[in-house]
Structure formats: C-alpha cells, structure tokens
Amino acid sequence: MKKERCDAASGVESIELDATVVATIRFKAVPPQLLEVDIALCDAAAAGQVDMYNSTPLFVAATGGCTGAVDTLLKHGAEISCSVLYETCHYGQAEAVAILLDHGAKVFANTGQQNPMCAAARPGSVKILELLHECGFDINPSDQGMISTPLHEASEIGYVAVVEWLLTHGANVDATDGAGKTSLHHAVNRRHSDVVTSLLDHGAQADIQDTVRSYRASRGKYDIVQLLLANVSNTQRNLTVTS
Template identity: 30%
Template sequence: MDFTECYQDTCSAVGLAARAGDARRVQRLLKRGYSADVKDNRGWNPLHEAAASGSTECVRLLTTSTDSMDSCDYVNSLTHNSETPLYFAAKNGHVRSVKLLLKVAADVNLKTHDLSCPLFAAVDGGHQETVKVLIRHGAEVNGQRSVSGWSCLHQAVYRGHADIVRMLAGVSSLEAVDDYSITPLFLAAQYGHSQCVEMLAGAGANVNCQATDLATPLLIAAQEGHLACVEALLAHGANPNLYCNRDQWQLPIHAAAQFSHVRVLERLLEVTERECECSKGKVSPLYQAVLSERPASLAPLLRAGYNPDAQPCFGYTCPLELAMESSYTQSDEGVEIVRLFLGAGASISDQAHSLALRSFQLLQLVLSCRGLPPSGPERAALAGLALAEVDSASCWLPLLLRAGMEPALLLHPGLFEEAGEEVLSFFLEFVNWRDLPQEIQNILSRRQAVSSVTTMKPLEGIPPLAHLCRLQLRACVGSQRLAERSYVQRLPLPSLLHDYVQFSDVFRKHCNSIGILSVS
C-alpha cells in the first residue's frame, strides 16, 4: 500500500476524486493502492468528502475498500472539529448517503466540538427526509444538542421549518429548555413563526412558560410585534396578566406600548386587566409609551380610558412630568405626547408647570390646550413658579401675559434683579412705570446706572396717554378678557385699535428681538 501521500494544505488524490463525485477515479486510485484514510489540514478524509458532496457511490466504494475496513472506526472517523461523514451527509441533506452510512454502522449520535450532531445539522438545514431517517435509526431527539443548550426542536422552530416541527413535536420534549429556560414555543413566538406556535400549543406545550427573567411567550411576541403569534397564544390560553419581571409590574401590554406595536397593543387592551393602571408598586403602560417616545402607543391607551395621571413612577409624580423632561421634548414625538396627555385631561402638577415654563414650545402648548388656571390662588401659584424660572423669562413672560396673566402677579423684586434688560423693557410696557413699588423702582434705577446699554425706558419719563388708556382699559375689563380676541372685537372701539389694546405691537417687537416666531 502507498502511504506516502501526506498533505498539509490540500486534499489527497482520493479525497479530490470523492469531492468531485468521480466514483470511477476513486475506484482506480484505490486499486492502485492509494489510501482512503489520508486526512487534509482540516482532518477530512475521502469519506468525509464523499459524504459532504452526496456521492453515494463514492461512499459505497470507500466503506467497502479493503484498507478502509481494517478498522470499524473508519466510518465514524472525526475531523479536527469532531464531524463525522454522517454529520456532513445529514447537514447537506444527502439522504441516500445517510442511509448507506447508517447501514455500515455509522454512529447516529456522535457530537461535534460545538455539541451539534447529525440530526441537529439535518434539522438546521430543513432536510425533512433526512430527519425522518435519522430518527428511525435511533437519533436522540431530546437533550441539549448545541452550545446554547438548544434541542433539535428549538432549532427547527428557530429556522421556521414547520414540517420538521410537526414531526419532532410528536417525539420530542415540548418543554425542553436552553441555558435561559427558553422553550421551543417561546422561540416560535419570538421569531414570529405563528404556524409553529399553533403546532406546539396544540400539541400541549405550556403557553405560559417563563424564561429565567420571567418573560413569557406572549411578552416576547408582543415585544417583537408578532400579532399572529399573539392571537395564537391567546387562543390557546396564554395569560396576558402574568407578570413578566421580578419587580412584578411588566406585562405583555407594556412591551407592546414600549415598541409601538399598535395592533398588538389594541388586541392586548381587550384582555388585560387594569391592575397596573394606578396601583402602588405597579407601572402604568403609559410610562412605557413616554419613555420610548411613542405617541402612537399612547393614543390607544388613553382612548381605552387609562388614567392620564397614573401612579408615581421612576421619580415622577405622573407620566406628564416625565413627558415634559427636556430629554423627551426636543422631538416632535415628545411634544405630541404632551399634547395627547393635555387633551386627555391630565393634571398639571407644579413640577410639570415648572418644566413647561422652561420651554417656549411646551408652555405655548399648555396654554393653548388649558389656558391659565381659573382661580386667583392657582394663578398666583403659577406666577410664583414662573418667577422661580427667571432664566427662562424671555420665553414664559410673553406667553403668560398674552394668555391674560395679570402683570401685578409678576411684580416681584427677583424678576427685576435677575432678568435681562430686554425682558424688563418688554415687561415695563404692561405697567405704569411711574407707579411701580419703590423697591422695584430702586432696583431699576440701580441697574440703569451701571448698564452700558439703554434698552430700558427712562423711569423719569411720563407714560404716553395712549399707553395709559390701554392700561386703564385692561384694569376695567381684566387681563383675561382683554386677551380674548372675540371679546375685544365686541368693544365699542375702532377695529384699528384692536391690536393696540391687546399690546400686539409690544409682543411682536419682543418676539422679533429674541428670535421666536409668535405668541399668538
């Protein structure tokens, strides 16, 4: 026999012939004494090549050659990764080669380094006939068959091979779990294989199984937006009210809201109990919609009657506060979320008002939806919150005054001490600056004395008669009424004066000076 062939990087002559499926050449080489057991740098011998290429005739020749039968281990010879010829034949779906190898005592359950096996490889490739043959010859269908701990049924579900799933469901453990306690049914729900969900649930798989982190198939299907899987799970008894985390608050409806799977969310709204809506220790799904900036999720929740005020969570007294945080309101989605809450009647806490006062866009939205607080004490409280945000006065001052806030509520020394000169010059247009409290006049005088610009009105100047007239009109009808265009139009005044008595010229000038569009 010629054993002189030894290649570090290439296949032997017999191996190359087997790879090409050239049975005649394999036969000639074997007759000339070439070895059938020379391995290449991967540890492949000619039988591996023949099995991988699906050349059944080459497999027959190699397994019946004189030298190859010196050891019964030849048919189960391993590559450097512990793959057998049967493994390659099964992986590539060469069912005739599989049958022949099994006939000559190939071990059907030998594992590779990565814990795969012929059956697992055939399942992965979707080779239904090969799977049947392997099972009939005793292939182990249960147990961990991969490094992740998956069974063959896991892999069939993952690939979406419905016919193989149907086959394995009758002979495999439906509750086999991987390293994270994930079952095949869970995988089917995760990857949207609704047909597999139906098969497994119909065969008796537990639809309420929980992974290590307590996630359920229904939660993962909702998170991924697989409506058909959600429907199948619910039809087979999946519990939408089973909490899916250790803090006992997350339900499938939260996952649907977080990822804005609206159709799934609407379906879960029909079956989910409302315990999480306002209960202490729970979390309303409204928070999930806000955290992920999903107005499309928020709208159906509010339409379904979820309380817009909800319970305190994540350090916020209500979802609206969270929505008004600057990090959530720099986008159109964030502003739309605030709009939806206001439209649903959400209460505006002091903290929410404070957050709105820092943003021209948000405060304009709040005032357009709700207007000013109706009562004097509430309005005074809002003025107090505004005065605590002097740095943002150039934004909130024109909005509050345009909405009908009484300027007297804002006559506070802190504003005149800290606000910019442009803001003060604007504000003085709404008062009789000769009639200001002495403390404020002293502050203004002191600021004028050290100012390098002359944006503020000289306090010694006499207010124009027209200015005094519109101040008097406001005192007679009230700031709130004067802010209403329809009311002003009914006053016995020439239409040319309507804008003037509403201080429109002052608002326009201020908006232009600070670079905002309009307060109307």
C-alpha cells in the same frame, strides 16, 4: 471524510459520518440531494456523532429544515433532545418540528426545561405553536433560560398574528417576565402599535405604573400614547400628565 465499512448483519456497505462531514452538512457545502444520500446511509452510531460545535447530525438536519434527513436519522436511532426541538422551533422549521413530535419529542412538554413555545414565538410561526399546543406544551410557563413567556417574545418582536393566536388560546396577558415587565411594556417600548392594540383589546392592564410612564419610550408614536391614555384610569392619567 467518509468512513466506509461493511455491516456484519446485512453485508451491505454503509457509511459513517465523521466530524468533517457533519461540519460540511452544517454549512450546506454540498447539494441538498447529496446531503440526503449521505445521511440516508448513516447508522445509529453515526447519528450520535458531534461536530466541532457539539451538534449532532440530527440537530444540523432539523434546524436546517432537511426533513428527509431528519426522518432517516430518527429511523436509524438518533436521539431527540429538548435542545434539538427547541432550536428547530427557534429556526421556524415547522415540518421538521412535526417529525420530531411524531417521533416522541412531545415528552418534553412541561418538563421545566426551556419552553419550545417561546422559541416558536420568536420566528413568528403560528404553525409551530399549533403543533406544540396540540401535543400539550403550555402557553404560559416561562422560558427557563430567558424567564419570559411566548407572549412576551411575540409582543417584543411585533408579531401581531402570533400575539392574537396566543391570547385566544389562553395566554396570560398580564404575566410578567424576570424583569417584572408585561407584554404591554415590551410592545410599547418597541413601538408596535398593532400589538399594543391587540393586548389592550384582550384586557391588558394599561394602568400598571411602569406601562403608563413608559409611553415616553414610544418616541413620537402618538397613536400609542393615545391608546394608553384611553385605557388608563382617570387617576393614573392625571399622575402621568403631571409627572
């Protein structure tokens, strides 16, 4: 429900958003144009309310790509948290990410919290990666929650364009994740031939023991087998063939 009140300073009637309205916004049960009007009338106090999922209106608007609402909420004093930026990247909302960064979200660059670069790699958004990179977010630090790098994420999912962008911007091709796996391990196991090729072209070590042996996981993808065998040392190839 909406709660109407009169602003003592301006005498203008404003609207606060309670949890029910925030939940309605989350599930987009109202037309987008009405959503913009509702949020445009909120104030700083309303911007800090949360719904049953502990999500603020800013979180809901940003992850949903409602850029007009995001801009209005920020102008009314809504606070940006690292989780808001992270999840907005995860949902691939490039325009909303740009607004958040313009309003100070860049302070979360390399703070040791979850790395938004990893989140941006998951939906395959080169645009968001570029925005974050320009604001100083590091390509190589691991995601503290998943213990992986953006290159691991993109390689596992199979976004070759993202993989190429990361590698050309300094991503460590042989970095390992929390399980000791490289991006090449993930690309092989997921049978992404184009990603495997890209990683090898950028110097990925195909003679790492687990990588070579994991070619069996390609399950019939003989092109991946050939790529790996063409890039391993003779000694390692003999070990693989005879094992």
